[in-house]
Amino acid sequence: MKTKAVIVIALLTGLIFAGSLKAQDTLSAKYGEDSVKCVMNNSLYYEFFRQWKASDYSNAAWKDAVKPWRWVFLNCPKSTKNIYLHGEKLLEEILKNETEKERKEKYIDTLMMMYDRRIEYFGNRGYVLGKKGSDLYKLRPSAYEETYNALKESVELEGNETNGPVLIYYFRAAEKMVKAGKADTTLLVDIYDKASSIIEHNIKKYQAKNDEKRVTYWENIQGNIELSFEPYGSCDDMIGLYRVKYNNNPEDVDLLKKVVKTLDKKDCTDSPFYLEVLEKLNTLEPSALTAELIGKLKIKNEQYDEAVKFLQQAVDLYEDENDKVDVHFLLANVYFQMKNYSKARAEAYDVLKIRPSDGKIYILIGDMYVASAASCGDNDLTSKAAYWPAVDKYIKAKNVDPSVAELANSKINTFKQYFPATETIFFYDLKVGDSYTVGCWINETTTVRASD
Numbered sequence: 288m289k290t291k292a293v294i295v296i297a298l299l300t301g302l303i304f305a306g307s308l309k310a311q312d313t314l315s316a317k318y319g320e321d322s323v324k325c326v327m328n329n330s331l332y333y334e335f336f337r338q339w340k341a342s343d344y345s346n347a348a349w350k351d352a353v354k355p356w357r358w359v360f361l362n363c364p365k366s367t368k369n370i371y372l373h374g375e376k377l378l379e380e381i382l383k384n385e386t387e388k389e390r391k392e393k394y395i396d397t398l399m400m401m402y403d404r405r406i407e408y409f410g411n412r413g414y415v416l417g418k419k420g421s422d423l424y425k426l427r428p429s430a431y432e433e434t435y436n437a438l439k440e441s442v443e444l445e446g447n448e449t450n451g452p453v454l455i456y457y458f459r460a461a462e463k464m465v466k467a468g469k470a471d472t473t474l475l476v477d478i479y480d481k482a483s484s485i486i487e488h489n490i491k492k493y494q495a496k497n498d499e500k501r502v503t504y505w506e507n508i509q510g511n512i513e514l515s516f517e518p519y520g521s522c523d524d525m526i527g528l529y530r531v532k533y534n535n536n537p538e539d540v541d542l543l544k545k546v547v548k549t550l551d552k553k554d555c556t557d558s559p560f561y562l563e564v565l566e567k568l569n570t571l572e573p574s575a576l577t578a579e580l581i582g583k584l585k586i587k588n589e590q591y592d593e594a595v596k597f598l599q600q601a602v603d604l605y606e607d608e609n610d611k612v613d614v615h616f617l618l619a620n621v622y623f624q625m626k627n628y629s630k631a632r633a634e635a636y637d638v639l640k641i642r643p644s645d646g647k648i649y650i651l652i653g654d655m656y657v658a659s660a661a662s663c664g665d666n667d668l669t670s671k672a673a674y675w676p677a678v679d680k681y682i683k684a685k686n687v688d689p690s691v692a693e694l695a696n697s698k699i700n701t702f703k704q705y706f707p708a709t710e711t712i713f714f715y716d717l718k719v720g721d722s723y724t725v726g727c728w729i730n731e732t733t734t735v736r737a738s739d
Contacts, residue, residue, distance in 0.1 A: 325363035329370075332356035336373050349380050364404050371405040374398075375418075382426065395426050413444025417453040424456040431463035442481065447488045451508035454482040458515050465519075475519045476528050482512050483549065513552070522555035530560060543568040547580075556584070569597075575604035579614055586617070591625050612641040619651060628655045629728045646688025650695060653680030656729060657702060663727030667707060668715045672725045674705045675733040706738040 335352035342348070356377060360370050378398045385391045402419035406412050420437035423430055438457035442449050461478050464470040486509045493501035529546045536542055543564055550561045562584050569577040578601040585594035598618050605611045615637040622631035632655055638648045656677035664670030678699055685695035712718065712735060721735040 321362070325359060325366055328355040328358045329363070329366060332359060333369070333373075336377070344376070344380070349377055353377055353381065360401065360404075365408045368405070368409050371401055371409070374401050392427075395423075398422060398426070413441050413448075414450075416441035417445065417450055420460070421452055421456045424460055428463075431460045431467070432469065435460040435464055442485075447485050449485050451486075451489075451505060454485060454508060455511050455515070458482060458512060462515065462519075472519050472521075473524060473528070475516065476524045479512065479516045479520060480528060480549075483509075483545070486512065487545070520553060522550075522553060522558060525550060525553055525555055526558055526560050529564075533560075533564060537567060538571065540568065540572050543571070547577075569600075573600070573604065575601045575610065578604060579617075582614070582617065586621060586624075589624075591621050594621050595625075608641050612638050616648070619648070623651065623655055623658070626658070628659050631655055644687045646684035646691035646695065649680045649684035649687070650691060650698065653677040653684070653698065656680065656725075659727065659729070660705070663725070663729060666715075667711045668717075669726070671705055671707045671711075672723065672733075673727070673729060674702050675723070675736060676725055676729060676731045678703055678736075679733055703736070704738055706736050708739050709737040712737055 332352045332355035335348045336356070339346060339348035339352060352373075356370070356374060359366060360374060364370065375398070378394060378401070382391060382394050382398075385394060399419060399422075402415050402422075406415050416437045420434050420441060423437065424434045427434075434456065438453055438460055441453055442457055445453075458475065458478050461470065461474050465472055465475060486505055489505045490502055490509070493505065529549070532542060533546060546564045547561070547568060550556060550558065550564075555561060562581065565577055565581050565584070569581060578597045582594045582596075582598035582601060585591070585597060595618065598614050598621065601614045602611050602618070605614065615634045619631045619634035619638065622628070622634060625631075632652055635648050635652050635655075638645060642648070654677075656673045660673035660677070661670050663673050681695045681698045681702075685692040709719065717723065717735050719735055719737050722732060723735050724730070724732045
């Protein structure tokens with residue numbers, strides 16, 4: 288019985304000793320070889336750091352924090368992540384106050400080493416590389432290649448979680464690579480494309496949350512990237528990039544929208560590829576705006592039948608009458624070019640229902656009458672009669688819309704010379720001032736006037 292008791296006691300003693308060793312190993316791993324000194328220095332630096340922070344970083348307590356912080360950083364780097372969070376702030380202050388070049392370079396080295404150790408002991412590699420690369424760009428401009436590599440990996444790891452400034456410094460570091468001849472401008476196009484995707488993701492995310500502050504933040508990042516990219520990325524570069532993406536994912540609506548938006552911003556809308564993408568987008572996700580854009584391009588290409596088709600689709604899809612009216616105006620001009628004057632006038636009248644004081648519409652109708660004058664008559668009178676209602680429309684235009692008065696007066700002075708002569712009017716049993724209905728498609732009553 289006594290022997291059993293001795294064995295039990297021995298086992299318990301062994302377990303306690305083993306537990307003590309394990310605890311010591313754990314403590315040593317976290318606090319280093321001298322855990323007591325680590326805890327002491329950690330508490331000491333933190334107290335000075337706390338005082339500095341309480342003063343809104345305005346007093347000199349940071350100077351007293353540096354020495355114990357440095358000891359902790361070098362001797363027990365696993366003890367707490369605060370070493371690195373507070374270390375950033377302390378080193379920022381040191382660098383701000385250091386004037387001696389060589390010492391400043393050493394502090395920059397320390398800051399970079401601190402980021403590396405933070406990654407080693409506390410992970411979050413993508414985020415920390417973003418901070419490291421951003422600081423390196425600002426503190427050591429000549430190290431743009433190292434900066435670029437750090438930020439490239441950061442963006443690859445973080446994706447849509449990348450911080451906005453990281454994208455800015457990533458682009459700028461790449462820009463330095465291009466200027467140094469270590470990369471060509473296609474690199475900037477790729478980075479612009481990647482950054483734009485991340486920015487748009489975050490803008491949409493915060494719009495959905497009604498977080499205007501964050502939306503504004505990301506819009507400012509977007510503006511910065513757009514401004515930086517402005518000198519680069521020719522239409523050929525942009526189209527080359529997006530052509531590959533489009534060929535790989537022709538059904539990706541989000542990609543199509545991005546291509547349209549980007550090419551529009553870069554003024555690459557004359558490209559057949561732009562029209563191709565628009566038409567694909569309109570097939571997959573029909574919208575009034577897309578149809579209108581296609582219609583405008585078809586007009587530019589003088590493909591009037593196609594233009595009518597897409598513009599009519601836009602009219603059907605728009606819900607707001609003010610949006611519809613602009614398309615009716617386009618249709619009026621297209622039908623005019625097609626010499627389908629009756630349809631052109633019908634579209635023009637649809638505009639006037641919403642904008643009765645739009646002088647441009649009356650001028651357009653007057654131009655229709657002028658264009659068809661000769662074909663609407665078979666004698667000296669009827670072939671010139673259309674100039675009467677044409678001038679009526681020009682007069683109406685300047686009366687309702689003073690902004691077109693100069694143009695209207697010019698047309699009045701020009702086309703009243705085309706009125707029939709008094710002798711011709713008399714020959715057809717009419718006199719100046721008589722009421723007269725112009726036939727043909729015009730079918731409008733006007734007043735007889737003479738050119739002389």
